[in-house]
Amino acid sequence: MDRQMISIPEPTLRRLPMYHHYLKNLRTKGLETVSCTYMGIELNLHPPQIRKDLAFTGVRGAPKIGYKIEALLRSIEEFLGWNHVDEAFIVGVGNLGKCLIKYEGFKQYGLKCVAAFDIDPKVIGKKIGDIQVLPLDKLIELSTRMKIKIGIITTPRTSAQSVADLMIRGEIKGIWNFASINIKVPNNIILQNEDIAPGFAVLSKKLQLIIQSGELGQEVQK
Amino acid sequence: MDRQMISIPEPTLRRLPMYHHYLKNLRTKGLETVSCTYMGIELNLHPPQIRKDLAFTGVRGAPKIGYKIEALLRSIEEFLGWNHVDEAFIVGVGNLGKCLIKYEGFKQYGLKCVAAFDIDPKVIGKKIGDIQVLPLDKLIELSTRMKIKIGIITTPRTSAQSVADLMIRGEIKGIWNFASINIKVPNNIILQNEDIAPGFAVLSKKLQLIIQSGELGQEVQK
């Protein structure tokens, strides 16, 4: 009962994939153990932070030795649920939709797109990668029947809310929204928004500041 | 001199595009002013936070009235440098690269991809959207000559570091890295990493917790 009461800091959750990826690399190099000191240098993080993050997954290291890489990987995967495959539906087969369907990386997260949906008759019936594009009005019935838990939205902004509503009626529990628009979902539905605008805002502003300071520097020089 | 010393909280920077997008919506509806109370309800944020965020851009509101939408939009755009066009090079014309090249949304951020690069002879010379795919070994010379500031990496992981190195030799100042791998750049280069794994980790874990608690609930019921 208590376990799900412990709240995991979101920054920690967001760092776990980085550790996971890095550890997989170490494993291919044939290494068996790793210390936080070592990881910290490579990943540019402070050792105590890494230690705390890893502790959340339930793994324990050994003083003087460090952590077993194999155990760490299993611990992270189990903690995130990446040790079993989750099937997902994706709606919207435009550029981004196609790109995600073909993305090979999902495998390592245990995510598998099993069907795509669209309203455009020109794409319905086609195959993208391994999967079939179905008409959107089949979504509710199919997702209920197949007990699909995850829905991915890659439609234009204007359709995102109505697609989310369909997914919820189809008993989908988590929505990964790439439509860069705020959609509203009930409390018991997990919503994860993915958008490149925030990242670009950070890049734009930092760039502006560094270029400004460069120009200022030049002025000072002459 | 002082201006660039003030550090802007990154969470604030990341929220600005959301305000920007929302305000554009209000403008198309013909509204002229807006209060933080009102925005807060729509965007699910506390009014004082919105006020602080907006204050960073230098705009001032009027007590009892709120903010002028037009002035807010201009203030955010100017603050982020989105009021002028920045030209960018993109390297790697796979699924993701093509997808970003065709992405219409960059226009509103003042970002324009002016050339694409690849090493694959099969794609070199082709046109994606409006732009030409050039051989990678032309990058340094061209980006120096055209004074390109932004480089976008959409290559496989294995090439990301070497592409970044080329960009830096081509005097690019900011790198937007979609290759989901840690690349190393000198201090004076801005690096912004874009990766969907952190977001999916959050979704996976939350989903796991909610599904677990659902199963537990059922057990308790019977």
Add this chain to the structure above:
DNA sequence: TAGATTGTTAATCGATTAACAATC
């Protein structure tokens, strides 16, 4: 005017970092 809203200062909260005993 009264009430709503801004702008700003203070209090709270949560995450990161520092410190250090325990340990192999």
Add this chain to the structure above:
DNA sequence: TAGATTGTTAATCGATTAACAATC
């Protein structure tokens, strides 16, 4: 053993939220 590393508690830091005077 000595030194490196973990695990944990305390201190710090930064962002969010609360409180409230100023104001149109």
